[in-house]
Amino acid sequence: MADRPSDVFRPEHPTPRELGNLLAEFGDVRVVTGDVTGQLTGVTLASGDVRPGDLYVGIRGAHRHGAEFAADAVRAGAVAVMTDDEGAALAAASGVPILAVENPRARLGAISAWVYGTEENPAALYGVTGTNGKTSTVYLLKGILTQLGETAGLTSTAERHIGDRVVTSTLTTPEATEMHAMLARMREVGVTSVAVEVSAQALSRHRVDGLVHDVAGFTNLSHDHLDDYGDMEGYFAAKLPLFQPDRSRRAVVSLDSVWGARLVREAGVPVTTIASLDDAEADADWRVVVTDETPEYTAFTLTARDGRMLTTSVPLIGRHMAANAGLALVMLVEGGHPFERVADVVADGIDAYLPGRAERVSGDTGPTVYVDFGHSADAFRSTLEAVNRLTAGRTIMVMGASGDRDTTKRHEMGRVAADGSDVLIVTDHHPRFEDPQRVRSMLLEGVVDAEHAPDEVLEIVPPEAAIRAAIERARPGDTILWAGPGHLAYRDIRGEKVPFSARDEARAALREAGWV
Ligand SMILES: CC(=O)N[C@H]1[C@@H](OP(=O)(O)OP(=O)(O)OC[C@H]2O[C@@H](n3ccc(=O)[nH]c3=O)[C@H](O)[C@@H]2O)O[C@H](CO)[C@@H](O)[C@@H]1O[C@H](C)C(=O)N[C@@H](C)C(=O)N[C@H](CCC(=O)O)C(=O)O
Numbered sequence: 001m002a003d004r005p006s007d008v009f010r011p012e013h014p015t016p017r018e019l020g021n022l023l024a025e026f027g028d029v030r031v032v033t034g035d036v037t038g039q040l041t042g043v044t045l046a047s048g049d050v051r052p053g054d055l056y057v058g059i060r061g062a063h064r065h066g067a068e069f070a071a072d073a074v075r076a077g078a079v080a081v082m083t084d085d086e087g088a089a090l091a092a093a094s095g096v097p098i099l100a101v102e103n104p105r106a107r108l109g110a111i112s113a114w115v116y117g118t119e120e121n122p123a124a125l126y127g128v129t130g131t132n133g134k135t136s137t138v139y140l141l142k143g144i145l146t147q148l149g150e151t152a153g154l155t156s157t158a159e160r161h162i163g164d165r166v167v168t169s170t171l172t173t174p175e176a177t178e179m180h181a182m183l184a185r186m187r188e189v190g191v192t193s194v195a196v197e198v199s200a201q202a203l204s205r206h207r208v209d210g211l212v213h214d215v216a217g218f219t220n221l222s223h224d225h226l227d228d229y230g231d232m233e234g235y236f237a238a239k240l241p242l243f244q245p246d247r248s249r250r251a252v253v254s255l256d257s258v259w260g261a262r263l264v265r266e267a268g269v270p271v272t273t274i275a276s277l278d279d280a281e282a283d284a285d286w287r288v289v290v291t292d293e294t295p296e297y298t299a300f301t302l303t304a305r306d307g308r309m310l311t312t313s314v315p316l317i318g319r320h321m322a323a324n325a326g327l328a329l330v331m332l333v334e335g336g337h338p339f340e341r342v343a344d345v346v347a348d349g350i351d352a353y354l355p356g357r358a359e360r361v362s363g364d365t366g367p368t369v370y371v372d373f374g375h376s377a378d379a380f381r382s383t384l385e386a387v388n389r390l391t392a393g394r395t396i397m398v399m400g401a402s403g404d405r406d407t408t409k410r411h412e413m414g415r416v417a418a419d420g421s422d423v424l425i426v427t428d429h430h431p432r433f434e435d436p437q438r439v440r441s442m443l444l445e446g447v448v449d450a451e452h453a454p455d456e457v458l459e460i461v462p463p464e465a466a467i468r469a470a471i472e473r474a475r476p477g478d479t480i481l482w483a484g485p486g487h488l489a490y491r492d493i494r495g496e497k498v499p500f501s502a503r504d505e506a507r508a509a510l511r512e513a514g515w516v
């Protein structure tokens, strides 16, 4: 698979902006060279994404300086380049006006909002952050918004949606240039509300600058991304800015992880709380209580402190998915949707399809097989709890971990996987540039430290063989949980995105075993 940027949404009828007005609007932007007279119709920081009329912004990245690609950008139609002093020298020969600003990335949100005019008539924005459950919650938000009769947009790790149009995502949260272009396109087609997945990296890297969410939601915080943030304090500090007045108006915070209570204390906007775990529930404004669990759905009640109550279900397994749905529902109520109306439209269940989140890929006969995106100990724990409650036979887990990502979480992932499964198959996921044997060894060290020893622990590569070994061992009544690959259509092997779909692979293996 080519490593090219996925499609991005752009407005089809942008209102041109005078380049000269950009200088009037942003006093810290200086002209380095050129006659600042043209008109802008877009802005991007990726040379491969340039459209005629764009401002190309060259930023220093981890590997290259974007200004190195200024000539490519101009060939593709960029009418001006904005960069820093280092970039101005690199872009000097590009032949278009060159503007400089001290930290272009930090100005991208405001400049993109100005270019695309996204502050005018904005859609309602519902931003969701946390370690696990962001993608699920934005899909559930979009589902409920659609049931409420709205034209909803969505941006997530998996996909970006404008109504029925869908593109595949590369980043969880797009760069600010792409984000504002997408919002402008959404406005053109009449989108009224947008569910936005906000990663910690997006907050740290200015990707959601220029957005003020009507409601911000927090799912939970647990060990992940410590390669980026050092420790949990640093990780929490990266999430906190979403809950300040320049980024949101109000918030709904889940108390299911201990960091929720801390967030309530440190948020700078009014907060409503929700909980789905017994020990967290006492202090919450809203409670989620699971009333029925099947392999097809989880039914639950959502009850407010003042007695308002609704009953609904999600077409997904687990208390954690009911928690995500509860969060989505309360965010919509906080966003101004009358509770009675929300309760009414979801009375027969929430209508949403979540690609690769505990997605059932098996048919009516044979073992049940779920493909999941869980890649942290907490995600494993939540999904395994659900699977074990629903499984009469054995729980067979297939799992791996990402190479070149937070190595410190692997031990706990291995431990939790062993504690929750009867058969555990450790395989490869995205090795990236790391030795996959080393990744598996670190997971297996955790397996050894588990309180519960699975009947069988196997190390099987490649993943195509691992899922077949799981299916070979499974009988009707057993459940196979393949955690990690989720919706993805590739594996990252030494920088190359090799086509691979766990969902297709699992279906093929079930067919070969005669189960479908
Ligand atoms: C570590 C990190 O965040 N890297 C991001 C960064 O890449 P980089 O710094 O290596 O960029 P670079 O290759 O040095 O290039 C510098 C600049 O030149 C531009 N360029 C480069 C080459 C070229 O031919 N033309 C061109 O214009 C690039 O667009 C960039 O603006 O800028 C790129 C362009 O926007 C991003 O794609 C890339 O995200 C990578 C893929 C990434 O993995 N990011 C992760 C850490 C991330 O952000 N993850 C979170 C979610 C995590 C989660 O929830 O689990 C996310 O929000 O996705």
Ligand SMILES: Nc1ncnc2c1ncn2[C@@H]1O[C@H](COP(=O)(O)OP(=O)(O)OP(=O)(O)O)[C@@H](O)[C@H]1O
Pocket (backbone or CB within 6 Å): 130, 131, 132, 133, 134, 135, 136, 137, 157, 172, 197, 199, 219, 220, 320, 321, 323, 324, 356, 357, 358, 372, 373, 374, 375, 378, 379, 380, 382, 383
């Ligand atoms: N509320 C939750 N609590 C714990 N685990 C959860 C919760 N919601 C989802 N999960 C688990 O986390 C996995 C990832 O879910 P989801 O994609 O919704 O989270 P995310 O926050 O978007 O993750 P990422 O940042 O990696 O995109 C799921 O497949 C499931 O295993």
